[in-house]
Amino acid sequence: MLARWIRPWRRRRRWRVCEVVTSIHDLPQQIPYGEAVLVANGRIMKWLAFGCPCKDDHQVLLNLNPSIHPNWTLKASKPLTVSPSIDELRGGKRCHYFIRDGYIDWT
Numbered sequence: 001m002l003a004r005w006i007r008p009w010r011r012r013r014r015w016r017v018c019e020v021v022t023s024i025h026d027l028p029q030q031i032p033y034g035e036a037v038l039v040a041n042g043r044i045m046k047w048l049a050f051g052c053p054c055k056d057d058h059q060v061l062l063n064l065n066p067s068i069h070p071n072w073t074l075k076a077s078k079p080l081t082v083s084p085s086i087d088e089l090r091g092g093k094r095c096h097y098f099i100r101d102g103y104i105d106w107t
């Protein structure tokens, strides 16, 4: 219980977009925890990539193109806010969380 309260205080750095690349092929192999990489071409936002906050070492790639479903909206980049929640099922494990104002809210 106490750890839940201490954690945001200890980790002062909030999630944010740290890099913008123009192609999905330019994404770095490893993205540091707490950082996201935006794939954008000019003003058109395509993808948002980051390492899942569960720290299970799997990468999350969110589609930002509204004409393709499912898609997410990058509401703010520093600190990071993404809508709606990220809900991923992988091998019986579920990673379901919100990223709001740079903080991870597990559901």
Ligand SMILES: [Zn+2]
Pocket (backbone or CB within 6 Å): 052, 053, 054, 055, 056, 058, 095
């Ligand atoms: Zn995960």
